[in-house]
Amino acid sequence: MPLPPLVADLTGFDLLLSVARLGSVGRAATEHRVSQPAASAKLRELERRLGLTLLHRTPRGSTLTGTGALVADWARTAVDAADALATGVAALRVTHESRLAVAASQTVAEYLLPPWLVALRAAHPGLTVTLQAANSADVAAAVLAGRVELGFVEGPDQPAGLHAETVATDRLAVVVAPGHPWARRRSVAAAELAATPLVSREAGSGTRRAYEEALGLAQAAPLLELSSTTAIKHAVAAGSGAAVLSSLAVTAELAAGTLVAVPTGVALQRRLRAVWKAGDQLTGPARDLYAIARRHR
Amino acid sequence: MPLPPLVADLTGFDLLLSVARLGSVGRAATEHRVSQPAASAKLRELERRLGLTLLHRTPRGSTLTGTGALVADWARTAVDAADALATGVAALRVTHESRLAVAASQTVAEYLLPPWLVALRAAHPGLTVTLQAANSADVAAAVLAGRVELGFVEGPDQPAGLHAETVATDRLAVVVAPGHPWARRRSVAAAELAATPLVSREAGSGTRRAYEEALGLAQAAPLLELSSTTAIKHAVAAGSGAAVLSSLAVTAELAAGTLVAVPTGVALQRRLRAVWKAGDQLTGPARDLYAIARRHR
DNA sequence: CAGAGGCATAACGCCAGCTTATGACCTCAG
DNA sequence: CTGAGGTCATAAGCTGGCGTTATGCCTCTG
Numbered sequence: 174m175p176l177p178p179l180v181a182d183l184t185g186f187d188l189l190l191s192v193a194r195l196g197s198v199g200r201a202a203t204e205h206r207v208s209q210p211a212a213s214a215k216l217r218e219l220e221r222r223l224g225l226t227l228l229h230r231t232p233r234g235s236t237l238t239g240t241g242a243l244v245a246d247w248a249r250t251a252v253d254a255a256d257a258l259a260t261g262v263a264a265l266r267v268t269h270e271s272r273l274a275v276a277a278s279q280t281v282a283e284y285l286l287p288p289w290l291v292a293l294r295a296a297h298p299g300l301t302v303t304l305q306a307a308n309s310a311d312v313a314a315a316v317l318a319g320r321v322e323l324g325f326v327e328g329p330d331q332p333a334g335l336h337a338e339t340v341a342t343d344r345l346a347v348v349v350a351p352g353h354p355w356a357r358r359r360s361v362a363a364a365e366l367a368a369t370p371l372v373s374r375e376a377g378s379g380t381r382r383a384y385e386e387a388l389g390l391a392q393a394a395p396l397l398e399l400s401s402t403t404a405i406k407h408a409v410a411a412g413s414g415a416a417v418l419s420s421l422a423v424t425a426e427l428a429a430g431t432l433v434a435v436p437t438g439v440a441l442q443r444r445l446r447a448v449w450k451a452g453d454q455l456t457g458p459a460r461d462l463y464a465i466a467r468r469h470r
Numbered sequence: 471m472p473l474p475p476l477v478a479d480l481t482g483f484d485l486l487l488s489v490a491r492l493g494s495v496g497r498a499a500t501e502h503r504v505s506q507p508a509a510s511a512k513l514r515e516l517e518r519r520l521g522l523t524l525l526h527r528t529p530r531g532s533t534l535t536g537t538g539a540l541v542a543d544w545a546r547t548a549v550d551a552a553d554a555l556a557t558g559v560a561a562l563r564v565t566h567e568s569r570l571a572v573a574a575s576q577t578v579a580e581y582l583l584p585p586w587l588v589a590l591r592a593a594h595p596g597l598t599v600t601l602q603a604a605n606s607a608d609v610a611a612a613v614l615a616g617r618v619e620l621g622f623v624e625g626p627d628q629p630a631g632l633h634a635e636t637v638a639t640d641r642l643a644v645v646v647a648p649g650h651p652w653a654r655r656r657s658v659a660a661a662e663l664a665a666t667p668l669v670s671r672e673a674g675s676g677t678r679r680a681y682e683e684a685l686g687l688a689q690a691a692p693l694l695e696l697s698s699t700t701a702i703k704h705a706v707a708a709g710s711g712a713a714v715l716s717s718l719a720v721t722a723e724l725a726a727g728t729l730v731a732v733p734t735g736v737a738l739q740r741r742l743r744a745v746w747k748a749g750d751q752l753t754g755p756a757r758d759l760y761a762i763a764r765r766h767r
Numbered sequence: 768c769a770g771a772g773g774c775a776t777a778a779c780g781c782c783a784g785c786t787t788a789t790g791a792c793c794t795c796a797g
Numbered sequence: 798c799t800g801a802g803g804t805c806a807t808a809a810g811c812t813g814g815c816g817t818t819a820t821g822c823c824t825c826t827g
Contacts, residue, residue: 175502176484179559180552183480187473193700199773205472211816213774224563232773232824240562242698243603246580247558251551253722255477258544262476265537266521283543292726306540401539403490425550428766429589469725496804508785510805515784529793529804 183255185219186248188212189227189237193245197234257287264290264304273458274303276315277325278379279402280343281445282306284421285469286325292465297458309379316448322459324448325466327379329386335448340466344420345384345441348432350412356433363388363439370396372408372416383443384417406432417441480552482516483545485509486524486534490542494531554584561587561601570755571600573612574622575676576699577640578742579603581718582766583622589762594755606676613745619756621745622763624676626683632745637763641717642681642738645729647709653730660685660736667693669705669713680740681714703729714738 180186184205191201202212220227227241237245264275264286277286282304290302305315313332316324326332327343347366349355367388373395374381380402385392396414399405402422409416410431426432447463449455455463477483481502488498499509517524524538534542561572561583574583579601587599602612610629613621623629624640644663646652664685670692671678682689693711696702699719706713707728723729744760746752752760 175488176480176549176552177556180556181479181481181484183473183552184478186555187478191472194704197773208817209774210776210818213776214815217775223559225559230774232822234773237698239603242700243562243580244555244559246700247555247584249722251548251555252473254548254551255473255480258483258541258548259474259477261544262520262522262541265540283540287544288725295726295728306536401534403539403543407491425546428585429592430762430765431592465727468727494804505786506805507787507807510807511784514806527805529791531804 179222180251183248183252185215186244187252188215189219189241189245190249190252192216192228192235193237193242196236198228198230253291257291260290260294260302261287261304264302265306266303272301273323273462274305274321275323275325275459275462276305276307276312276321278309278312278327278445279306280327280379280419280421281325283402284419285341285445285466289462289465289469292469293458293462296461296465300458302458313448316450319450322449323455323462325445326448327443327445328382329443332448334451336451336453337446337448338463338467339444340447340463341445341469343443343445345380345387345417345443346420346423346427347415347417347435347437347441348406348409348423348426349415349435350410351430351433352412353415353433355415355435358435360436360438363437366437366439369415370394372397372399372405372414374398374402374405375400379443380417380419384441387439387441476519477548480545480549482512483541484549485512486516486538486542487546487549489513489525489532490534490539493533495525495527550588554588557587557591557599558584558601561599562603563600569598570620570759571602571618572620572622572756572759573602573604573609573618575606575609575624575742576603577624577676577716577718578622580699581716582638582742582763586759586762586766589766590755590759593758593762597755599755610745613747616747619746620752620759622742623745624740624742625679626740629745631748633748633750634743634745635760635764636741637744637760638742638766640740640742642677642684642714642740643717643720643724644712644714644732644734644738645703645706645720645723646712646732647707648727648730649709650712650730652712652732655732657733657735660734663734663736666712667691669694669696669702669711671695671699671702672697676740677714677716681738684736684738 188201188205191204192198195201198212198216199209202209205212216228225240226238227244228235229238294300305321309326309328312324312326313335315321317334347361355361367390375398397408399408402418405416405418406426423432427434447466485498485502488501489495492498495509495513496506499506502509513525522537523535524541525532526535591597602618606623606625609621609623610632612618614631644658652658664687672695694705696705699715702713702715703723720729724731744763
């Protein structure tokens, strides 16, 4: 199901947010580097397509109507998400004149880092960040080798030669499709969970290791081994079985009802930690990013 | 600061998500009702602009690369937010062949309802929802008069003639600008809070009423009275003083560091309740929406 | 009463992006 | 080994959306 064309292009909504902030269509146009008539037409077209009146236009400027304010607040969420996407992509891009290099494990890179980077960028407008997404072992290696200043790792291991500080705790959730027998269970005991083959990532993934450790398993026998979280979610939603995933990864699906979380008797959680070279003191943007990560905890 | 042009248009990212799900550029093109070359060109252009390789193209289809999967996950967040925006707008639009009419107070309409409606639409693909955003008293009146089947209200009042069930609890947060004297305080006592004029909504707003009740005030003297949550946030961020706002309304600002939450000795919270006519039984989409709201709690 | 600031309308030109048609490539079946 | 079917890339041509400048009208201010 493709995105409705109404919202595929966010520039109109972005313009609306500028009008809300600046109080005039003309000033919003200036901020967006377009002519005033272009902005005026764009906003009018937006109103026409939504079938809503968003602005009170007066000779002294423009203000939002009630519905305009409501739409603007929803739009802000979408624009912020797009902004986080842009920031993440910019960091992923290998820029050779980078200023801060960061490495992060999959879960952190996917779900936590983008808003942190948006906040960091607010504090350091000109800063370029490069991000390397890798598994926890590679992150540790990159920090040790000095390729990145700061790393974020998951899982139980204590990396040698690194100073580690917990910045967040990630709960792991057992998820199944709504039609799965477990979907209506009050609870699934640790023993039953340990005895059930799951849809999971490849051996050595941070999520899988944390799960194996929590259940005291040396190596869990997988029902199906897939290489990405997304693939696992789809397989489970299609009824392939149960999976253990970061709760951060399944909020949207739980909200939509595509997946159902099953309560368990086990505390499935793991710490997400910031790591840097032991003995070193974090400075500049790296220090700020660490502070932001702690603050968001 | 306008949105980077890279992400202003989400169609490319949306297409990427379809490719991830369907495994082929051509099928994604079909789903989006465009020709295969158009989709191919669009994805290639996306890769060019991001400076990243997102797809493995093979004669048997296309799959995401590692960075492609990462970008796709971030993109999914943005696309979902845009989808919530579209759903909210569609519900706001007065459609005359509506099927489910809902009224909600400001906080619920702004922050909670869009994802609920997205989930509801997943269960009822053809359903048209109309939404009326109003204050709690008007919501109750609309339900009583039968203009809407289901309402969502906030605040302490028990609406006469209506059956009410709590669907969520909203914490109120005391927020100030980072430079405000309170920003570094460990705690602000109830008495001090009650004695301090705040930036607030007009008398009678749900948030303001809940705050007055929690502090045992008949009527709080405002420092500044503004008509929208957004205006209040900006005024506070600019250093105008302190405000009490729904924690739902300030998550983004707290994350970005624009605003700072001040711990207080008072339990500032209020219930958000679903209401329908006493004696009636919820049926059909209204019943499902209520269930979704409870599930998201 | 004049000027400034704000939004709308008009006229025009350009380029982005879509479509159809076709080609190149791989895989698999017989 | 060979042909069919599926996938993606390239080419060429056209349309129309969108932005620009120029201008007019309105309202509030001094």
